[in-house]
Amino acid sequence: MTVNAHSPIAADAAIPASDEAEDAIIRFEGVAKSFPARKSSAAVHALAGIDLAVPRSSVVGVIGRSGAGKSTLIRLVNGLEKPTAGRVIVDGTDVAGLGEGALRSVRRSIGMVFQHFNLLSSRTVFDNVALPLEIAGTDAATIKARVTPLLDLVGLADKRGRYPAELSGGQKQRVGIARALATQPKVLLSDEATSALDPETTRSILDLLGTINRELGLTILLITHEMAVIRAIAQRVAVLDAGRIVEQGDVFDLFTRPQHETTRSFLAAESGRELPAFVADQIQAEPIPGGQVVVRIVFRGPFATHPVLSQVTRELGIDVNILGGAVDSIAGRPFGTLIVGLPNDGTSLDKALAFLKERDLDTEVLGHVA
Numbered sequence: 150m151t152v153n154a155h156s157p158i159a160a161d162a163a164i165p166a167s168d169e170a171e172d173a174i175i176r177f178e179g180v181a182k183s184f185p186a187r188k189s190s191a192a193v194h195a196l197a198g199i200d201l202a203v204p205r206s207s208v209v210g211v212i213g214r215s216g217a218g219k220s221t222l223i224r225l226v227n228g229l230e231k232p233t234a235g236r237v238i239v240d241g242t243d244v245a246g247l248g249e250g251a252l253r254s255v256r257r258s259i260g261m262v263f264q265h266f267n268l269l270s271s272r273t274v275f276d277n278v279a280l281p282l283e284i285a286g287t288d289a290a291t292i293k294a295r296v297t298p299l300l301d302l303v304g305l306a307d308k309r310g311r312y313p314a315e316l317s318g319g320q321k322q323r324v325g326i327a328r329a330l331a332t333q334p335k336v337l338l339s340d341e342a343t344s345a346l347d348p349e350t351t352r353s354i355l356d357l358l359g360t361i362n363r364e365l366g367l368t369i370l371l372i373t374h375e376m377a378v379i380r381a382i383a384q385r386v387a388v389l390d391a392g393r394i395v396e397q398g399d400v401f402d403l404f405t406r407p408q409h410e411t412t413r414s415f416l417a418a419e420s421g422r423e424l425p426a427f428v429a430d431q432i433q434a435e436p437i438p439g440g441q442v443v444v445r446i447v448f449r450g451p452f453a454t455h456p457v458l459s460q461v462t463r464e465l466g467i468d469v470n471i472l473g474g475a476v477d478s479i480a481g482r483p484f485g486t487l488i489v490g491l492p493n494d495g496t497s498l499d500k501a502l503a504f505l506k507e508r509d510l511d512t513e514v515l516g517h518v519a
């Protein structure tokens with residue numbers, strides 16, 4: 150199967166491509182979206198100052214809590230919402246400037262996958278996947294030629310005659326993905342596609358989306374509230390908090406060097422970052438005389454944790470108490486996290502932190518224990 154290479158977007162709405170714009174298939178430039186006040190409620194500023202580029206053929210994740218503005222952001226891409234300020238440029242065209250006819254063509258170049266699948270219960274698997282093609286007026290022979298390989302791709306060839314009620318959640322989402330691909334889109338928008346699924350099924354759906362990204366070169370913009378989803382599939386990530394992007398970048402960097410408090414809180418349950426229960430139970434913000442300072446050390450890339458810590462002991466004469474840790478990898482790049490206790494004696498902490506920094510290790514003081 151090939152992905153449609155020609156743009157369905159009206160020529161008069163085209164924007165001259167700069168080098169950067171050519172590289173990004175979706176670009177938010179200074180985007181704001183407010184919903185006006187109603188009788189019973191004040192105006193809602195759902196998004197403000199959004200600058201985000203989605204490189205062609207990449208997977209970009211947007212993570213945020215409920216109400217952060219994720220759905221609004223994704224609805225701006227297919228023109229279901231219009232920005233109050235700024236531009237949303239999809240494949241060189243500002244979608245906010247388009248009339249309904251041109252928007253319909255843009256939407257055909259954008260596939261969408263939903264949390265609750267949105268399948269028609271009265272239609273078979275085959276007919277659900279065929280639906281967008283029927284709506285576009287495609288003839289029956291072309292529909293068959295298009296839908297059959299899509300059902301193979303998502304692993305549902307043997308379920309083509311089944312109805313949604315006869316499918317598991319994961320199978321329903323596979324139908325949703327095949328349907329989203331039926332019009333050969335250039336971009337796939339995923340709105341919490343795995344939120345209704347158990348962890349194992351989530352994994353298999355994310356694997357499928359990863360395969361589609363790699364094999365078809367399809368760009369995927371996904372929104373989620375789970376770091377595990379970002380980690381499993383995205384190359385870049387933006388963290389959305391109360392309508393603003395508070396941090397964005399490469400997934401490995403964001404996981405290993407989070408800058409913003411919101412990002413840190415999303416990462417709290419990630420391996421190695423979670424405090425061991427016996428530490429979490431007693432940690433406090435204020436120093437404890439004669440106690441220990443709890444420090445997280447992050448090793449990025451090839452590392453040898455123990456030699457560095459034994460150097461701290463040998464060369465600085467500081468006892469290091471290992472409280473927890475893990476070794477992990479993201480996108481094939483290794484990193485490790487150690488949680489250690491250092492003596493709260495007025496000097497050891499600064500000396501040890503300086504020593505670790507000289508060796509290019511990231512540290513973060515988490516609190517104090519007795």
Ligand SMILES: Nc1ncnc2c1ncn2[C@@H]1O[C@H](COP(=O)(O)OP(=O)(O)OP(=O)(O)O)[C@@H](O)[C@H]1O
Pocket residue numbers: 184193194195213214215216217218219220221222
């Ligand atoms: N049509 C609308 N009219 C008024 N306010 C809206 C509208 N759509 C969204 N909002 C508000 O905009 C803010 C962002 O909503 P949005 O649905 O984009 O968040 P979200 O991050 O997708 O949340 P969730 O994960 O719960 O779906 C919320 O305060 C919401 O109430």
